Amino acid sequence: MDTALLIDHVRLTPILIADPPLLNTQGVHQPYTPRLIVEVVTRGGVTGVGETYGDSAYLELARPLAEALPGRPVTDVNGLFALAEQVCGGPPAPGDGVDTGLDGVDAGGDGVDAGGLRGVRTAAKLRLSVVSGFEVACLDALGKSLGLPVHALLGGKVRDAVDYSAYLFYRWEAHPGGGERDDWGAALDPAGVVAQARRLVAEHGFRSFKLKGGVFEPDREIAAVHALAEAFPGRPLRLDPNGAWSVETSLYVAERLAGVLEYLEDPASGVERMAEVAAGSDVPLATNMCVTTFPEIAPAFARGAVQVVLSDHHYWGGLHRTRELAAVCRAFGVGLSMHSNTHLGVSLAAMTHVAATVPDLDHACDSHYPWQTEDVITTRHVFRDGRIAVTDTPGLGVELDQDRLAALHRRWLDDDGTLRDRDDAAAMRKADPAWVAPAAPRW
Numbered sequence: 202m203d204t205a206l207l208i209d210h211v212r213l214t215p216i217l218i219a220d221p222p223l224l225n226t227q228g229v230h231q232p233y234t235p236r237l238i239v240e241v242v243t244r245g246g247v248t249g250v251g252e253t254y255g256d257s258a259y260l261e262l263a264r265p266l267a268e269a270l271p272g273r274p275v276t277d278v279n280g281l282f283a284l285a286e287q288v289c290g291g292p293p294a295p296g297d298g299v300d301t302g303l304d305g306v307d308a309g310g311d312g313v314d315a316g317g318l319r320g321v322r323t324a325a326k327l328r329l330s331v332v333s334g335f336e337v338a339c340l341d342a343l344g345k346s347l348g349l350p351v352h353a354l355l356g357g358k359v360r361d362a363v364d365y366s367a368y369l370f371y372r373w374e375a376h377p378g379g380g381e382r383d384d385w386g387a388a389l390d391p392a393g394v395v396a397q398a399r400r401l402v403a404e405h406g407f408r409s410f411k412l413k414g415g416v417f418e419p420d421r422e423i424a425a426v427h428a429l430a431e432a433f434p435g436r437p438l439r440l441d442p443n444g445a446w447s448v449e450t451s452l453y454v455a456e457r458l459a460g461v462l463e464y465l466e467d468p469a470s471g472v473e474r475m476a477e478v479a480a481g482s483d484v485p486l487a488t489n490m491c492v493t494t495f496p497e498i499a500p501a502f503a504r505g506a507v508q509v510v511l512s513d514h515h516y517w518g519g520l521h522r523t524r525e526l527a528a529v530c531r532a533f534g535v536g537l538s539m540h541s542n543t544h545l546g547v548s549l550a551a552m553t554h555v556a557a558t559v560p561d562l563d564h565a566c567d568s569h570y571p572w573q574t575e576d577v578i579t580t581r582h583v584f585r586d587g588r589i590a591v592t593d594t595p596g597l598g599v600e601l602d603q604d605r606l607a608a609l610h611r612r613w614l615d616d617d618g619t620l621r622d623r624d625d626a627a628a629m630r631k632a633d634p635a636w637v638a639p640a641a642p643r644w
């Protein structure tokens with residue numbers, strides 16, 4: 202092994218980034234949200250960068266993993282999983298999706314993660330999300346060391362650009378408790394949603410649309426989707442209430458939006474309810490909530506509960522694992538697309554590299570990126586016709602802006618702890634002190 206490829210040290214930088222007042226069924230986004238930037242520095246002096254969730258539970262797992270890495274080769278990304286299991290604690294990977302691990306969240310499928318609406322929250326899944334940041338950083342360092350783009354390390358790109366959809370949110374004009382303001386204004390009705398979509402199209406050229414639902418009465422959200430269909434005829438449309446509806450309500454919505462939606466995303470929560478909805482409707486169902494770990498695949502696919510899985514390299518454990526998920530979906534004739542949470546340019550680069558290598562990614566990927574006004578990379582990504590070009594620059598093809606990183610880290614240091622864990626329900630209580638995150642089904 203070339204000693205230049207051995208890891209010399211790892212830097213972890215937790216940051217807080219500005220986030221607009223976007224609404225979902227749990228509440229509203231906080232004015233700032235945590236992310237973690239991982240830098241892996243090789244003995245050859247090359248730095249690779251990765252990004253993942255930055256809430257304290259993730260940080261606690263990232264620290265021992267960072268300490269265990271010096272002396273190991275950046276090539277050994279498969280070894281990260283066993284190493285993380287060894288040093289981070291928690292149950293082994295087979296417990297994934299079964300053991301609740303943390304916070305007493307029900308692993309049976311009804312539990313909606315208040316921080317991110319990302320399905321069950323298990324210790325093993327948290328660990329995989331942490332590993333993903335390290336895996337991407339190692340791949341970036343390896344690519345830079347070898348003069349190869351990350352997609353080449355994954356077997357090579359099969360497309361030159363990756364399609365993303367416009368991610369529409371009901372939103373307020375400003376955060377109730379203060380914070381950065383933007384000039385998007387409120388979007389709380391069909392006209393507001395269509396205006397938001399038009400601006401996203403004008404600025405980024407998106408050709409498909411996803412509306413985050415579960416915020417208002419289903420009929421109000423159905424009206425917004427119809428308004429989008431009228432404004433953008435023939436364009437793929439999706440609606441995602443994050444499991445907020447009962448089976449009955451899901452079927453009601455599916456009937457009214459049949460022929461209008463490309464897919465309905467997590468209308469109901471849990472495999473059982475999703476399977477019932479799938480059995481009663483021809484509208485394809487997508488998920489980033491009931492299939493988020495490998496052990497969840499078999500029961501969901503056996504029940505025909507989902508027709509499209511929204512991969513997310515963070516919680517599936519990185520770019521290689523995302524490709525493994527793609528292969529399983531291909532074997533079962535289940536479609537694949539990509540989920541997104543609040544993220545920066547490092548993660549968008551990683552998403553684009555892996556998406557470029559998956560032949561049957563036949564739906565535009567989600568991305569929050571247009572909502573993020575702050576970044577830690579020197580040159581922001583640009584969507585052209587709703588697409589990100591796949592770079593052949595070595596590694597991820599992004600450079601960290603150390604000054605920006607330091608400023609966002611300073612914000613994290615200055616925070617008294619209230620914003621270091623994303624909590625959409627707590628943010629909502631600033632406007633409505635009686636608010637509690639609604640139990641599913643909400644309608």
Ligand SMILES: O=C([O-])C(=O)C[C@H](O)[C@@H](O)C(=O)[O-]
Pocket residue numbers: 223224225317318319413441443489540541542543
């Ligand atoms: O279900 C989804 O697509 C998401 O979880 C995406 C984001 O978490 C979104 O709902 C949000 O940030 O409010």
Ligand SMILES: [Mg+2]
Pocket residue numbers: 441443466467488489490540
């Ligand atoms: Mg979703």
